[in-house]
Amino acid sequence: MITTSGLTKVYRSRGREVTALDGVDLHVREGEVYGVIGQSGAGKSSLIRCVNLLERPTAGTVSVDGHDLTALAGRGPRAGRELRRARSRIGMVFQHFNLLSSRTVQDNVELPLEILGTSGKERSRKALELLDLVGLSDKAKAYPAQLSGGQKQRVGIARALAGDPKVLLSDEATSALDPETTRSILQLLRDLNRQLGLTVLLITHEMDVVKSICDSAALMENGRIVESGTVSELLATPGSELAAALFPVGGDASGDDRTVIDVTFQGDAATRPVISQLSRTYNIDISILGAAMDTVAGRQVGRMRIELPGVYEENVVPIGFLREQGLQIDVVGERELVKDGAK
């Protein structure tokens, strides 16, 4: 639904150059919620703003719903008719809501329809319908200043949906909200994604956001996507930083001559008694250092950190046994080695 290839953005100001995006290839499938996570300054906002060409990419292409937007953009700095039409089919919500304070809630939701040239009657019907969808039908005549942050973001979402977009872009939509409100806004986005088949690309610096609603995720660092995939793919990727962050387990080794491994269970692997089998088969004592069950992207996932006696070399066979059972095994300590080797 959204594809970027080789997307590069270099900001030039007063002779200084900042490469905010450095060849980003992103692929968001139709109907999924895709989260891009990264620290402040990683280039997330630049990425999402390049998707609807609020920011002109320095190089690379963006296509949304089969339309190559970079081709529509033309060469001048101003957005031509074609690009503006394409933008009207992409909804966008913002961290600071960006509602017009001079307009009522209903008039704010009607604004995209005014731009599309919809008739007055149809506009108000549609606006009221959308306000109902986001649970704010009683606030139609209020002004944004009279609303709470969560309500403002609901108006922002209703407004973003006014043009019947297939794609919703969300730039830190919950970052200005308290945890409770964040949950309700995320739930709303999830519902809209399900009910309307809306494809959602959201960027965030909060892992919880990805954990609660994303089907797929990408990790951004220094303008590059360093990891990406569906959440279950990521969880099944040994050494995945995103997986570790999404689903952390704690616990330290009790001595030097021990091997600590993280076992991730997904699906039916979670129901088999593999740990006791391991213990019996190889006659070893296993201590459990930490464990957690959680729901990630709507699936039950279990993770357990266990300790085997002896150094890694002595445990190659038991670890192999666990891998054969279809479990994902990360050897703690080895992960750092792998990463250092890659650098």
Next chain:
Amino acid sequence: MTWSEMQPLLEQACWDTLYMVGWSTLIAVVGGLPLGILLVLTDRGGLLQNVVANKVIGQVVNIARSMPFIILMVALMSFTRTITGTTIGREAAIVPLAIGAIPFFARLVETAVREVDHGLVEAVQAMGGNTWTVVRRVLVPESLPSLISSATTTVVALIGYSAMAGTVGAGGLGDIAIRYGYQRFETGLMWITVAVLAVVISVIQFAGDYAARRLHRRGGGSGAAPRLRLLKAGPKLGKAA
């Protein structure tokens, strides 16, 4: 001088002042509003970025604004004659008043429009709006309370300038105060004129502040409303972070 002698003089003067100030304000708003908006749009990073145009407009506005009104009036004489067919009387005074007030108002507009949160502009662009949509749906309505304050400031300044319009025989309250009070030592009439001017200015200022405040309260809520004779609007409209 008795009251019955003064009354028709004052009445005529009031009308003359309102006539001159009314028309020149109207022209100043019609001319200064687009000019002020253009100053913002053509600036670096603006929607119609054009550094050369921005510099030229900015320079012209600065020069016109810093020109003493009396000199502007003299300098514009031939221009005034071309437009109104005369260089004396009320109509002739309107031309330099309006031309002096356009850049004055334009700078105030520029300041007011710059205060509009850029996020709102982006939101409208993301909906597919063009530059005209941004101006009409965002920049003007969002800065309206400040624009009204700016217009009020301009009216008050124009009342001041119009006092000098007497020199081209345009009449008005300022003219009476100078002619009767200064040249003929009619101190009574002069003080009454001063009082009338004070009342007129206060009423205009009050009406302007009231309108700005009402609009502001509707939209903003948290920020302070524009205050008396404030050149700039109050803090940016409330934005929960």
